Amino acid sequence: MRSYQAKLTEQRKVKQRQKKGKDRVFRSFVLFWIFGLLGIALAGRLVYVQIWESPELVSKASQFRNQSLVLYNRGRILDRNGVILAQDTILYDLYAHPQYYFKATADQIAGALAPILSQSEEGLKTLLKKEHRTIRVANNLNKGSMDQILKSQITLPLIDPKTKVSLVGDDGKPLTRKIAIPGLDFSKKAVRNYPQGGLGAHVLGYVNDEAEISSGVEYSARSILKKKPTDMIHAELDGRGRVINVANFDPKAMVKVPKADDVTLTLDSRLQYIAERELDAGMKRSGGRRGAVIMMAPKTGEVLAFAVTPKYDPARYFQANASALKNWAITDVYPPGSTMKVLTVASGLDSGVIQKDSRILDTGKMKIGGWTIHNYDYYRNRYPGMIDLVYLLQHSSNIASAKVSLMIPKAKQRELLHRFGVGSKTGVDLSGESSGILLPLSNWDQATHASIGYGYGIAMTPLQVAASVAAIANDGIWNKPYLIQNNHEPVKRRVISKTAARTTTELLATAIEKPKTSSVRLDGVRVAGKTGTSKRPNDNGRGYTNQRYTSFVGYYPAEDPRILMLVVVDSPTQAESWGSTVAGPIFKAIAQETISYLGLTPARISSKGSETVKKPL
């Protein structure tokens, strides 16, 4: 009986064991499947990240990685005599990486850096303790400061690596060692600077290589100034900005960029300086809104000076407002007004409707196509009567100019204006040029035809006016104005005959010599020129405001013109604002000073005057 009991207990135990065994098998299967499903989930996620998201991640990775910093050294911009107007300076930005401070503390590093950077040590301490991977410590350091930082050392106590006890020397003082400041990085960059200040700012333009924006010559000569390393191998950088070493590869070769070429301008920095100074003085005197002085060599089309106000500092272009940044003398148009009469007379002479000694009946006031036009001095001189061309130019007769214009056949007149460059871009080496307005022949009614004779009904940029009058100064041949001497290809075209051009010059010079217009007469040099005063059109293009454009265009010496100059002042506020009272004095001040510089005075040619010109114009 007892043995039966024992056997029964034994049997129950075995069954329990078997049950437990089966349970164990079940539980291990559950575990196996949990691991299996986790594995499948991981594999699925891996496929998703590595295949599905791969293109997006690759593009993001290239943004996040350090870019290969191939430093583009822009070429310099020089004036015609080699004076540097713009150049690149290499500067350095300083960064700190807290994870690479090594055994030094932020306080020690701040202490070492503070005197070099001339920053407060407390400020540096808080900056260097920031919990970022990269901290920008200082900007625009020069090479001297960088070398100083690289050479400076900090002192660390010498610690036994095993016992972690500071070691003490025989003399009882703790032993120390000096190491270079750890955890610092320099990033090299090129910064544009302007040794002549902002001289010729509107011609040079501004540049920002990182943002890839530029204007002026910086933009139009970009292919010369900035050489791209075409056959260079792309340099990869690691996470700390070091060039990655690839086998059989010289890391120095990777970052070498072909030297960019310098750009030589036609500008003469001395003439530019005089022009800017006198324009500024003139603007202050007259209270004008904006102004421009353009000096050209009429025989070649070289632009010798190009002063524009309001001015800006190209090194801080981002602080200037948009109207100052723009070179309005090529982007904006204005009605040339009386300066247009030069072209009218020249066209009349060329087409043969008038001769040098022609006389025209000036009635002081006339009605044409429903519009009444009159001379500006109508209330002083109601009926001038028969006048010659010198009188026309000297007194700026609107009536006579309109009559000359009407005498020329429409098609011929328009063709000549077109050849003078009215209504098309001059093609100067600056971007943003406007082409001006020259109405198509179908829109030319009689009133338009007449008003074009004295400079209304058309619109030109100041540079177009300068270039067109330069054609008369250059015996009737129009030259494309240009600024960049590199790879220059001249564009020329004959507009009017040489005799017509010569006659016009003679008439202009004679008109200047008459006593009344003495405001622009120069000592010892004959000037051919014409004042201009035009009403400022409303910005919406309908009608005219009370404001004016005053201008003077002239060239000298009249016998063999070397310099052509246009002065335009927009909206002067002084009393009696006319071409002769606002623009004329600026012209005279500049011209008088340039005469000696260029060696134009017969008395000074033999002395030192001619020596100052390194490259004859």
Add this chain to the structure above:
Amino acid sequence: MELITNPRRRKHNKPPTAPKPVDSDVQVTHETRVTAMDRPLTLAIFVLVGMGLASVFSASAHEAQLETGNSFTIVNKQILFAVAGFILMFVISRVNFQFWRSTAKLWAIISICLLGLTMVIGVTANGSERWIPLPFGFQFQPSDLAKLSAAILMAQVASQRKIISMTFVVNMFLISMMIFLIYQQPSLSVSIIIGLLSVVMLFLGGFPLTFLFIGGSLIGYKMMNKIMATEYQWRRITGWLDPWGDPQDKGYNLIHSYFAIGSGGLFGLGYGHSIEKLAYLPFPYTDFIFSVICEEWGLFGGLIIMALFGFIAWRGFTIAMNCPSTFGQMLAFGITTTLTLQAIMNISVAIGMMPVTGVTLPFVSYGGTSLIISLLMMGILLNISRYKITARLSEAAATPAAL
């Protein structure tokens, strides 16, 4: 007095004579025999360690070159560890696994002592004290030894017929000590691995599911509170959930791991051509070595690594299921679970399925202690693999016949 005597005293492949059921946990329902150790598993380990060495070289060359001027500095050490580890593996595979049962508490106490020592003379790296300095510039990481001790302790607990016993109380206390000490280093990830291992082993050992669930939830809740209160750990969580929110700081590691994996594509950039290993990805030859492998060897490389771990896990489970001794079975489960959990956690971190922790990839990542202990564990597993149930006896034969 054991069912299976030490195989060193026998000739190979010779079945033991007439097994006697003496050991309390041995079931008399099987016929067993001693065979050679598991060859496919050995091969898989060799392949994995080989791939690991190649990857460690590729991932560490840049840093080694910069720090010491020799790109082999780091991988040379790892080769040394691998050789030592393999020798140890073959030696251990000759030691009967019952040895670990008899010395279970000894290893636990050694681990606890070393963990305690770490707190006193530990080497600090990346903000935690985990290493004990050794001569010749080597370092020992006691938390790796603790993993092994925990696996043995839990195997002992789980193999008991009645799981709640004195052994249970003592062993669980020892494990709690280890987890606490490791957590103090701090090394949250290793304490999580040991904690999860304990839960898994209790589950396998037949611990009542209700208690397991309640206990697990309580511990999980406590842990969550702790993590949310600890700033650097909470930053890891937010960095994981939205890495692009702070790409330079919190999300940095994960983003660069993504970049590495994403750039790899199907076939990878080619061995040695990883870009992310070049000072972008932190710890490219330890914590994020899987990302570097994916970048260089592509999806195929990543899947091969995962397949190898899957294979090792499958072999481990098979060995466990075939083992006639419950302790052997549980030890095999414990070892397999430890290594598989570690691999799953490491890969999960790399592919963004888990917040960033400091878990290394067993056999692959650089780290002497980790590699040697992992290979030692494999030695134990290989030893267990020698004992197999060849046939299940019938129910009648199993029941005492004289009934």
